[in-house]
Amino acid sequence: MHLVIIGNGITGVTAAITARRLSPEARITLVSAESAHHYSRPALMYLYLGHLRYTDVKPYEDWFWLENRLELVHAEATGLDTVARTVQLATGHALAYDCLLLATGSVVRTAGWPGQQLRGVQGFYGLPDLESMSRTTQGIRHAVVVGGGLVGVELAEMLHSRGIAVTWLVREARYWQSVLPPEESALLAAHIKSHDINFQANTELREVLGDAQGCARAIVTTTGQELPAEWVGLATGVQPNLTLARAAGLETDRGILVNTLLETSAPGVYAAGDCAQHRQPAPGEVAVEQLWYTGRMQGETVAHTICGQPTPYQRGQWFNSAKFFNLEYQTYGRVPAQLAADTASFCWQHPAGKHLLRINFRQANHAVTGVNAIGLRQRQDVWERWLREQTPINEVLTQLAAANFDAEFSRQHEPAIRREFARQFPDLPVAPATRRRGLFGVRLG
Numbered sequence: 110m111h112l113v114i115i116g117n118g119i120t121g122v123t124a125a126i127t128a129r130r131l132s133p134e135a136r137i138t139l140v141s142a143e144s145a146h147h148y149s150r151p152a153l154m155y156l157y158l159g160h161l162r163y164t165d166v167k168p169y170e171d172w173f174w175l176e177n178r179l180e181l182v183h184a185e186a187t188g189l190d191t192v193a194r195t196v197q198l199a200t201g202h203a204l205a206y207d208c209l210l211l212a213t214g215s216v217v218r219t220a221g222w223p224g225q226q227l228r229g230v231q232g233f234y235g236l237p238d239l240e241s242m243s244r245t246t247q248g249i250r251h252a253v254v255v256g257g258g259l260v261g262v263e264l265a266e267m268l269h270s271r272g273i274a275v276t277w278l279v280r281e282a283r284y285w286q287s288v289l290p291p292e293e294s295a296l297l298a299a300h301i302k303s304h305d306i307n308f309q310a311n312t313e314l315r316e317v318l319g320d321a322q323g324c325a326r327a328i329v330t331t332t333g334q335e336l337p338a339e340w341v342g343l344a345t346g347v348q349p350n351l352t353l354a355r356a357a358g359l360e361t362d363r364g365i366l367v368n369t370l371l372e373t374s375a376p377g378v379y380a381a382g383d384c385a386q387h388r389q390p391a392p393g394e395v396a397v398e399q400l401w402y403t404g405r406m407q408g409e410t411v412a413h414t415i416c417g418q419p420t421p422y423q424r425g426q427w428f429n430s431a432k433f434f435n436l437e438y439q440t441y442g443r444v445p446a447q448l449a450a451d452t453a454s455f456c457w458q459h460p461a462g463k464h465l466l467r468i469n470f471r472q473a474n475h476a477v478t479g480v481n482a483i484g485l486r487q488r489q490d491v492w493e494r495w496l497r498e499q500t501p502i503n504e505v506l507t508q509l510a511a512a513n514f515d516a517e518f519s520r521q522h523e524p525a526i527r528r529e530f531a532r533q534f535p536d537l538p539v540a541p542a543t544r545r546r547g548l549f550g551v552r553l554g
């Protein structure tokens with residue numbers, strides 16, 4: 110069997126490594142236009158910040174691929190014939206395949222703003238973007254970031270690290286409004302502003318103004334302000350990269366349509382990761398998943414199917430994590446921006462505005478349904494178990510120390526968290542805290 114994989118991101122690479130393990134005899138070829146070797150996309154910002162070098166963000170040594178007989182082709186795939194089962198490369202060569210995996214990721218979404226083509230206006234997705242940002246932000250004084258998601262905050266932090274004055278435009282009334290409940294939005298917006306970021310809610314980009322050399326010099330907002338900006342970062346989201354799939358006539362919608370086995374509409378062609386769209390997502394689940402760990406899970410799952418072990422994709426518990434400057438955010442399970450009718454929400458905040466814990470639970474049986482933690486680090490395995498076993502919130506609060514990475518934090522804040530719960534939910538008694546025992550039975554928290 111010859112398995113050809115287009116894209117060497119986390120999805121394609123996980124599929125390749127899994128397929129090698131399951132099918133030692135298979136020929137496996139990884140095609141990628143962006144980089145000769147796989148690197149960690151979420152680590153891109155640390156290259157700009159100077160915390161890591163390119164070699165540090167490559168999880169595998171360069172000899173790994175040859176050693177595991179994974180053939181690497183550094184070229185763009187420009188055509189796909191699903192009847193003849195061939196992939197056309199920009200180099201003029203063609204690759205014949207028995208099975209094909211499209212793991213083509215996403216592309217930056219833009220809105221066609223006037224001035225978008227000027228030098229110094231760009232999105233931030235891959236190595237060419239990093240290279241262009243490093244070049245065009247050299248020596249500049251003012252930058253504008255447009256769009257309020259996780260890439261927006263990364264750009265703000267990157268620019269701030271070089272002493273560039275940053276204005277951040279967010280269309281919604283509050284920060285990351287579509288994802289976060291109001292308390293989390295307010296806490297994070299205050300934290301971002303405390304780093305001298307000029308955060309402007311309810312404000313959109315109208316156009317970018319250029320100078321005589323075709324470089325960005327200012328922007329105009331929908332509120333009519335003109336702000337100096339020698340660099341403009343477009344962080345208004347990403348969309349599945351469908352170029353190859355569409356050209357080949359595969360069924361697409363927002364993404365490449367796949368069934369639970371991640372099969373596309375063409376025989377022998379699969380799609381996974383950011384570029385795929387589930388035809389029938391389970392209730393409450395998203396059809397297009399654009400996360401690192403879901404890419405890894407989809408890559409692993411599809412490799413099983415390709416190697417003769419048909420395996421439906423099941424994501425399991427939702428989780429995500431991010432950093433907002435130095436403040437960590439984690440979420441497990443479901444914590445929607447708008448609370449569902451059958452769910453209650455407990456939220457504790459430290460008065461200093463740097464720590465928040467929200468636990469959602471079902472009104473009927475008090476089973477926990479999701480948690481948001483800001484400024485405190487929670488253990489994923491413990492929360493996954495509580496969510497899976499539908500543990501009642503009062504039991505969770507009794508055992509809260511088990512989920513805390515930081516024993517010091519437990520000692521300091523857990524009594525206050527339980528007191529606040531008793532105040533908000535006086536009808537749900539919480540037993541005294543259980544103590545964690547470390548080596549030799551020493552009490553930890």
Ligand SMILES: Cc1cc2nc3c(=O)[nH]c(=O)nc-3n(C[C@H](O)[C@H](O)[C@H](O)COP(=O)(O)OP(=O)(O)OC[C@H]3O[C@@H](n4cnc5c(N)ncnc54)[C@H](O)[C@@H]3O)c2cc1C
Nearest residue numbers: 116118119120141142143151186213214382383399400401
């Ligand atoms: C700046 C940034 C930070 C992020 N941080 C996080 C984070 O902290 N946590 C998290 O969960 N997620 C994060 N994400 C999202 C995460 O990186 C993606 O969900 C993940 O990388 C998707 O993996 P993928 O393999 O499906 O696609 P990609 O990583 O996009 O890889 C696809 C590859 O295919 C190549 N390709 C596409 N078409 C062709 C073609 N025709 N020929 C050849 N090659 C082609 C592309 O060039 C690309 O290299 C971040 C994303 C960005 C941009």
